[in-house]
Amino acid sequence: MTDRKGQLAANLAKVEDRIASACAAAGRRRDEVTLVVVTKTYPASDVRMLAELGVRQVAENRDQDAAPKAAQCADLPLTWHFVGQLQTNKVRSVVSYSDVVQSVDRLKLVEAMSRQAEAAGREVGCLIQVALDAHERERGARGGVAPGGIEELAASIADAPGLWLGGLMTVAPLTGPYAGRERAAFERLMEFSTALRSAHPAANMVSAGMSADLEHAVAAGATHVRVGTAVLGVRPGTG
Numbered sequence: 001m002t003d004r005k006g007q008l009a010a011n012l013a014k015v016e017d018r019i020a021s022a023c024a025a026a027g028r029r030r031d032e033v034t035l036v037v038v039t040k041t042y043p044a045s046d047v048r049m050l051a052e053l054g055v056r057q058v059a060e061n062r063d064q065d066a067a068p069k070a071a072q073c074a075d076l077p078l079t080w081h082f083v084g085q086l087q088t089n090k091v092r093s094v095v096s097y098s099d100v101v102q103s104v105d106r107l108k109l110v111e112a113m114s115r116q117a118e119a120a121g122r123e124v125g126c127l128i129q130v131a132l133d134a135h136e137r138e139r140g141a142r143g144g145v146a147p148g149g150i151e152e153l154a155a156s157i158a159d160a161p162g163l164w165l166g167g168l169m170t171v172a173p174l175t176g177p178y179a180g181r182e183r184a185a186f187e188r189l190m191e192f193s194t195a196l197r198s199a200h201p202a203a204n205m206v207s208a209g210m211s212a213d214l215e216h217a218v219a220a221g222a223t224h225v226r227v228g229t230a231v232l233g234v235r236p237g238t239g
């Protein structure tokens with residue numbers, strides 16, 4: 001670990017190659033896909049090196065870790081995404097540093113985010129997290145709204161002061177009909193995105209794909225891939 005920056009640069013180059021190859025295979029332009037590096041569990045010093053290596057989009061999933069890290073990196077030209085399950089009592093903190101919250105999955109959260117974003121004088125992007133393994137009005141085990149709830153949430157975000165509707169996000173489900181079928185899951189998300197854009201044309205972000213399955217996401221049409229392990233290394237413990 002003597003040359004952390006060199007290691008990060010090498011990993012980034014490999015991920016960049018994978019994204020470029022996946023774009024070429026899908027007949028997509030490279031600039032249609034944005035890499036978001038998930039820096040959760042890794043220190044602010046890594047975020048700083050990533051910024052020096054040209055990374056502009058980073059993501060975190062726990063407010064306790066993200067808030068101090070974002071503060072330490074406030075001088076860097078970074079867009080901060082929040083991708084974790086979000087409790088309403090953390091909303092005030094999360095909207096203070098997040099540019100985009102990718103895990104919006106219930107109306108109560110929209111109300112709280114709108115109130116706090118307005119109070120802070122911020123405009124926060126919202127992606128609706130879709131749980132492809134949830135039914136009716138349930139939420140998914142890893143967060144996310146069932147597909148039937150997308151329209152109502154989208155309308156409420158579009159009307160909420162301080163928020164803008166960016167699009168959709170999903171995590172490939174571990175259970176249900178899409179378990180082990182990442183490509184099919186991401187294609188389903190694209191269908192929901194097409195439907196969403198008929199009512200909200202600007203909400204064209206589609207966040208799907210992680211270290212293990214980013215090729216499937218690019219093939220399906222994702223605009224954003226969220227990559228942690230493949231850039232920073234395997235996280236100790238869970239995460």
Ligand SMILES: *Cc1c(COP(=O)(O)O)cnc(C)c1O
Binds near residue numbers: 227
């Ligand atoms: C951790 C995380 C990622 C990145 O996962 P890797 O497998 O490390 O690439 C992406 N999305 C979400 C929501 C995450 O929590």
